[in-house]
Amino acid sequence: MATLSALHTKNKLFYLLLALGGLMVLAGLYAVHMMEEHGHIISGMNNQIVWGLPHVFAIFLIVAASGVLNVASIGSVFGKTIYKARAPLASLLSVAMLAGGLTVLMLDLGRPDRIIVAATNFNITSVFAWNIVLYSGMFSLVAVYLWTMMEQCMNCWTKPAGFAVFAWRFILTTGTGLIFAFLLARQAYGSALLPPMFIVLSFAWGLAVFHVVQAVIYAWNEKVLDPTILQRKKNLLGIFVLGSLYMVATYHFTNLYFANRVEFEHFILFDGGLFPNLFWWGYVFFGNLIPLALIYLPGLGQTRCVMAASMAVVLGAFVFLYVFIIGGQAFPLSIFPGFEVSSTFADGQINEYHPSVYEFLVGIMGLAIAFMITTVSVRVLNFMPQDKHYIAD
Amino acid sequence: MSEVNNQRRAFLKTSLGAAAVAIAPGMLLFDMAHGSTEPVSGKVRWGMLIDTNQCKPGCDECVTACNTENGLSGGKLPTDSQWIRKIEIKDISTGRQSSLPMMCQHCEHPPCVDVCPTAASFKRADGIVLVDKHRCIGCRYCMMACPYKARSFVHEPLHDQNPDVPRGKGTVESCTLCVHRIDEGLQPACATSCPNKAILFGDLNDPNSPIAQKLRTVASTQVRADLKLNTGIRYQGL
Structure with missing residues (x-):
């Protein structure tokens, strides 16, 4: 009876979680309706900060959606058993986060009703247009990959499908990095380092999300993850965090070397008010050093530590994107290098941005969509990793 | 019968x-x-030569004329559209000050056109860079890409529009070089309104046009010439 009552409680909890997710989506849709009715004037975005909080959420979700597939790739492409068992869950998370991120991007458009225009008018020179193809291709490929994994008679196709997804996700994150890399005039962007940087960031962010979801699923099913498996996966997270820190450091160091970008680097790293604080404390300390300590310090590295480290990496990711996207636009565009400038259009001034609750709700909606897709799928289909007794590969 | x-x-x-x-x-x-159903000629390239020596600090007749001609509010909030603005600049090393109007530079290789996913941003055969308001989805990527901050996003519903200059909430817009006037054989509003005749408008491709003749005789520069966008708007005296 006790088991039955526990099942009832779990059932109720499932529907409660679903209702919460649904409410968040509804709140996001309300915000979209308000922006549609009144225009973007009710958001904090303006003619200087043209991309705001929704883009922070959307880009996090899209980059993490690509990164989480790393777990699947290590399984299918490199044949590591413990990762193979987790490939279906990783693929599901990827589809869920991609759906969430793209919904936010789409609904933040000035004219979301014209999405069919975006689908039918293709400008070949636009990296945005390439990304439309990359995102839809990713959906289809991951769906096929999932099918080959979950349908027994299709299992022989898992490896080629895994290879295709492996290649596609690299190209997709390259595409995301290129959105900024192609902005030649902005001091914050316009760097060929950005696509590889986004790829390495995606590894860390995707794996962190995977760890959090995996821990919740194991707890829900009252199972304990084999400590040896946890050990391997936590080490991988540590390497990815170190890798992303290295890429971010290289990006800033190269910028510091270019005379025309020194001023921007001083702004973002030292005297830009909120942004340096967010960068050093939020991203470097909280999003990198704390997780590294939790992973590598002797006596730490247990399940809870890995969970906390993963959550810190995710939070650090949001802070990083806020500094990168908003901070990059807050610094005045240099139209007349070597001149002091002033105008009625904020030339030469640090641009102000105060995000509104509507933007926040649109962004949160993306997370809620990813959450709902994952929760329902995990409930109705078998995404629970099935580990055999661990044997080193 | x-x-x-x-x-x-x-x-x-x-x-x-x-x-x-x-x-x-x-x-x-x-x-x-x-x-007119006739296509515009690719032999023409419209452009401007702005003499910063004649442009007076504090004077914003060109801005007012642009707002009136195109039905803009003239507001100066960060969410208001400004198709043309006056910029006061001061050389940090010499202290020399100048004043100039800044608007869409109608580049030969416009970054806004390159990045627009739906090809809503486009360049006419005569060199004028425009936004197709029916095709723009409001992604604002062109605003990120423009090196001159020449573009504005319409943040609010619009009323009482000028029928010659259609605009739309949720779309991006910028200086059209008064294309509706050019198509009628007139000059852009900013050029005609300047009290000091600092803005010379004309066909850059016609060697006999006043603008081409003047460009041959005076030193002129393109803003951010290092980007090699070959702008249609040139400045004298910078």
Whole structure:
């Protein structure tokens, strides 16, 4: 009876979680309706900060959606058993986060009703247009990959499908990095380092999300993850965090070397008010050093530590994107290098941005969509990793 | 029988006459609204030469004229559209000050056109860079890409628009070089309104045009020439 009552409680909890997710989506849709009715004037975005909080959420979700597939790739492409068992869950998370991120991007458009225009008018020179193809291709490929994994008679196709997804996700994150890399005039962007940087960031962010979801699923099913498996996966997270820190450091160091970008680097790293604080404390300390300590310090590295480290990496990711996207636009565009400038259009001034609750709700909606897709799928289909007794590969 | 036929003829005549009277003004209006059906010539490249020595600090006649011509509010909030703005600049090393109008530079290789996912941003054969308001989805990527901050996003619903200059909430817009005036053989509003004649408008490709002749004789620069966008707007005295 006790088991039955526990099942009832779990059932109720499932529907409660679903209702919460649904409410968040509804709140996001309300915000979209308000922006549609009144225009973007009710958001904090303006003619200087043209991309705001929704883009922070959307880009996090899209980059993490690509990164989480790393777990699947290590399984299918490199044949590591413990990762193979987790490939279906990783693929599901990827589809869920991609759906969430793209919904936010789409609904933040000035004219979301014209999405069919975006689908039918293709400008070949636009990296945005390439990304439309990359995102839809990713959906289809991951769906096929999932099918080959979950349908027994299709299992022989898992490896080629895994290879295709492996290649596609690299190209997709390259595409995301290129959105900024192609902005030649902005001091914050316009760097060929950005696509590889986004790829390495995606590894860390995707794996962190995977760890959090995996821990919740194991707890829900009252199972304990084999400590040896946890050990391997936590080490991988540590390497990815170190890798992303290295890429971010290289990006800033190269910028510091270019005379025309020194001023921007001083702004973002030292005297830009909120942004340096967010960068050093939020991203470097909280999003990198704390997780590294939790992973590598002797006596730490247990399940809870890995969970906390993963959550810190995710939070650090949001802070990083806020500094990168908003901070990059807050610094005045240099139209007349070597001149002091002033105008009625904020030339030469640090641009102000105060995000509104509507933007926040649109962004949160993306997370809620990813959450709902994952929760329902995990409930109705078998995404629970099935580990055999661990044997080193 | 013959009486009946006459009535029918009279009825048909009256009906035809009434139909013609009803349709004719519509056809006339359609023709007027449709404008010229001839494509613009690629032999022409419209541009401007702005003499910063003649442009007076504090004077914003060109900005006012642009706002009036294009039905802009003239507001200066961060969410208001500004198609043209006056910039005061001061050389940090020498202290020399200048004043100049800044607007879409109508580049030969416009980054906004390159990045636009739906090809809503486009360059006309005569070099004018425009936004197709029916195609723009409001992604603002062009605003990120423009090196001159020349573009604005319409943040609010619009009322009482100028029929010659259609605009749209949720879309991006910028200086059209007063394309509706150019197509009628007129000059852009900013050029005609400048009290000091600091803005010279014309065809950069016509060696006999005043602008081409002046460009041959005076030193002029393109803003951010290092980007090699080959702008249609040139500045003298910078």
